[in-house]
Amino acid sequence: MGSDAAIPVTETTASGRPRARAGGAARRWRAAALGLVVPVVAAVGWELAVVAGLSDGRLVPPPSRIAETFTELAATGELARHTAATSLRVAAGFGIGALAGTLFGAVAGYSTLARTLVDPTLQALRAIPSIAWVPLFILWLGIFEASKVALIAVGVFFPVYLGVLGAIAAVDRKIVEVGRIFRLSGPAMVRRILLPAVLPSYVVALRAGLGLGWMFVVAAEFMGAGEGLGYLLVDGQQLGKPAQIVAAIVAFAILGKTTDWLLVAATAPFLRWQDVVAHQEAT
Amino acid sequence: MLVLDQLGKTYANGVRALDAVSLALPLGEIVAVVGGSGCGKSTLLRLVSGLDRPTDGTVRLDGEAIAAPHEKIGMVFQEPRLLPWLTVADNVGFGLAALPSGERRDRVAAQLARVGLADKAGVWPRELSGGQAQRVALARALVGRPEVLLLDEPFSALDAFTRADLQDHLLDLWHDAEPTLVVVTHDVDEAIALADRIVVMRPRPGRVAAEIAVELPRPRDRDSAAWDAAKRRVLAALDDAREGRGGARPAEAGAALWW
Structure with missing residues (x-):
């Protein structure tokens, strides 16, 4: 029916989904990596501080x-x-x-x-x-x-x-x-x-x-x-x-x-x- | 035969939505109910469907009083109201849970083919266009083979082309089993396109103002002089109903003066 051509929702979704998913996955990985920056920097920093003798790290x-x-x-x-x-x-x-x-x-x-x-x-x-x-x-x-x-x-x-x-x-x-x-x-x-x-x-x-x-x-x-x-x-x-x-x-x-x-x-x-x-x- | 006898409805807030509506619809008749907003059109359908109970009067289908939704009465709402968590096919088969799965699948597939959406059986409702969704809603109502199908402004949310398309489609589907159709609409062209008889309603409280038989041959030509004549008659009746002329009661005259 001609009416349905007006909103080709299905086609867009069907063909667009794999690409959207791949792009989304890359974005999610990058977001996850960014989220790790603060804890990793803090952990490495504390480790170095203890190694350098700035703290004994007992408590x-x-x-x-x-x-x-x-x-x-x-x-x-x-x-x-x-x-x-x-x-x-x-x-x-x-x-x-x-x-x-x-x-x-x-x-x-x-x-x-x-x-x-x-x-x-x-x-x-x-x-x-x-x-x-x-x-x-x-x-x-x-x-x-x-x-x-x-x-x-x-x-x-x-x-x-x-x-x-x-x-x-x-x-x-x-x-x-x-x-x-x-x-x-x-x-x-x-x-x-x-x-x-x-x-x-x-x-x-x-x-x-x-x-x-x-x-x-x-x-x-x-x-x-x-x-x-x-x-x-x-x-x-x-x-x-x-x-x-x-x-x-x-x-x-x-x-x-x-x-x-x-x-x-x-x-x-x-x-x-x-x-x-x-x-x-x-x- | 669907018979409405002296049907009246007063809502809990005191609004008298419908008053003394009596209609008799033989099996297979297509009736359009038209009128301005607030004249009780939707209330009428809700009473016939059994979703609401009348304050007074009765609805009878083949002599059986209708006080709750009935398997012989189907309903299509203004919105498709598809269940978003079911695929199109499962939406169509929603009312057939009692059937064995094989028969259910066959009937759903056949009905989906009838509305031209066989290829959409496995998709989610969100992937449908407005017209497609409303066709699925039609299929869901028709697959149970109702004797009476109620349609509450079913195509009012669609664009003009889709609407005319679906009106023709509805008539085509009607031929499959020829149920009684009651279509509530505010679109006079839609009423003329579909109906054997047009019931014009009058507001405050909702009552029947006029009944107009549409005796145009089918398929109906939207550009014919007979169509225009029918349209003029309906519009004139609507105008009368709006003005409250002819049969206005004393109480109403007072109300009219008041505002």
Whole structure:
């Protein structure tokens, strides 16, 4: 039809995409390289300062000593053991918290009655600093894994709940009417209209939840743990081993960034429909 | 047979959008509803579609009261309202979830071919032009083989050429199953191009002001004298409805004096 020639959107996108992607990749690499300049200069500078004898580097260990500690911990299998313990706690807490947050958020977002019933209570609970739950969780669940996982789950729950609830409330009424015209039942409306529509915000909420999960695992491990990266931190403080503390911090940074990237990569296939620009920014 | 009986709608804010609208549409009739803004055209469609409930009166399809969306009643909105996370083919098949996947695929493919977009089956809605998107919306509504298809200013956002093109296309698609069509429009030419009967509405509250049978032979020639004559009749009826002449009630006369 002649009308369609007016806006040849498809042709442009189809042929322009590979080139845009190649150019985008080059730009992203350059941006990543630029982002490394400041930390690398700082690390090399500090290393040189210690080598030159300007500081003994005892309290602020130079990169070489941190790397040494890191490889030592890795070689003895200590690092793997602590990392595994911490990751499992985060995985369990994130799984439970995200699942509960999604369910509560979806139900409260979909049903006005449920929102009126549940949301005020949850908002009140959200105002409590999560660490304040720790003594109660220890009394209820003991000092071992269950109380730690519960604390992480609480930390993950609220950003996910709020994200899902807010995103569902913001879903375009016009799209919902399409679902109504096709007579979708309540659960089908949630599954086929609301969840896909909120997925982009949902991923953001999950990433916020995951970030908090990593934060709360440290708090959980501070309150007494025999293993875990948080234990390495406490141990490093008590035995005066700053290099071990920094090594654990580095491990946290790597884990946090990697799991966030995994989350984005895992959800990217479901977000291909978004505009390409937004999609590139998300990854 | 689609029957609207004394249909009225008062919104929660007290606005009387529609008052005592009665119409009977035999299967296969194409009716255009025209009128200025605020005369209840869209409200009428929303009541017939079951998206909103009437305050009084009833909508009946083949004797069955319509109080909620019904599988025999399809709807095309002013905007395409495609789901951006589904491909074009999945959008068209959205209402066919109950069918086995093989049959669904066949019907979607056939319907997409009918709207001339077979090659777009796998693309995302964002890659379509406005006219293409609205054709996908038409396919989505038609693939369920409704008895009644409601169209709410379906082509008003498109340029003139695309609009005329899609009007012809809609008539062509109508021949496949000959459902009842109710087209709300503010474009008199569109009403004449499509309709067997034009319902002219009057605002505040929305009521039927006139019904004009369009007895031009199809395909209709947009440059013919008969077209112009029909257009003059519709425009005259619209003018009457706007002025509130003929059948104006005392309350309205007062309202008119007030402002």
